[in-house]
Amino acid sequence: MKKALISACLIGDKVRYDGKDNKIPYIDELLVHYELVPFCPEVEGGMSIPRKPSEIMRGRVYSVEGNDVTKHFVLGAQKAL
Structure with missing residues (x-):
């Protein structure tokens, strides 16, 4: 059976922000x-x-409080690979 990576929140894990x-x-x-x-x-x-929601702006990821959280998203993406 083929493996597929899926966001944990989509299978019911309570990991959303x-x-x-x-x-x-x-x-x-x-x-x-x-x-x-x-x-x-x-x-x-x-x-x-939980955590503050984040969004991508100008190639970086910022929390709604304005904190740059890009490093967390990059690290998570690297671990996924």
Whole structure:
């Protein structure tokens, strides 16, 4: 069975910035075809649960408080690879 990396919040893990999940309703259909490997780049990059929401601006990632959290997102992305 093929492996597929999937955001951990999409399978029901409560790792979103607000401590909730974002489970997709068709997750069981995916499990028929793939071995899902859950991964949260934010958490793997060292961010907490819960945490302030973040967004990309001008090639960097900033929390809503204005803190540059780019290094956490880059580290999480590197670990995913």
